[in-house]
Amino acid sequence: MSEHPHFDRPLRAYCPNFRPLVGRPEIGRATKALLYLWVLPTSALALPLVALRALTGGSTFLHGGVVEVHGRLVRRVLNFGPFPAAALTLGHVVLNQDDTARRLYRHHELVHVRQAERWGPLFVPLYLGLAVRTWRRTGQGYWDHPWEVEAREISGI
Numbered sequence: 001m002s003e004h005p006h007f008d009r010p011l012r013a014y015c016p017n018f019r020p021l022v023g024r025p026e027i028g029r030a031t032k033a034l035l036y037l038w039v040l041p042t043s044a045l046a047l048p049l050v051a052l053r054a055l056t057g058g059s060t061f062l063h064g065g066v067v068e069v070h071g072r073l074v075r076r077v078l079n080f081g082p083f084p085a086a087a088l089t090l091g092h093v094v095l096n097q098d099d100t101a102r103r104l105y106r107h108h109e110l111v112h113v114r115q116a117e118r119w120g121p122l123f124v125p126l127y128l129g130l131a132v133r134t135w136r137r138t139g140q141g142y143w144d145h146p147w148e149v150e151a152r153e154i155s156g157i
């Protein structure tokens with residue numbers, strides 16, 4: 001039971017087998033390569049953390065074409081600023097606080113990966129713009145964010 005009432009909304013689209021396009025066997029190699037390129041400007045924001053992870057502890061996983069990473073440096077980044085996050089998706093890279101967060105939020109983050117595949121280099125500016133617009137309308141830039149609502153509905157978390 002969450003203390004936030006939005007967790008109690010009925011899940012209209014819960015889909016436990018949801019996958020980003022790069023993890024779907026029916027998608028060809030050439031299409032997957034184009035998807036990685038389309039999303040690369042967003043994924044590139046996280047690649048330094050993936051590279052430095054080896055020096056700062058933690059682990060890196062490849063799951064369904066998506067890189068999942070956690071470690072001390074990643075945790076510092078996720079806890080930086082006013083909005084700490086258990087996990088954060090940047091393109092085809094998912095940053096996690098730890099291995100528990102990786103397992104717990106994987107399906108939620110994979111929905112964000114699919115959103116990144118949809119919007120490519122526009123993912124971050126659109127996410128931030130929608131957060132501001134949603135915050136102005138409801139005062140809840142995260143909980144009412146349409147991409148967060150979609151991720152909760154599809155992943156169930």
Ligand SMILES: [Zn+2]
Binds near residue numbers: 108147148151
């Ligand atoms: Zn989310």
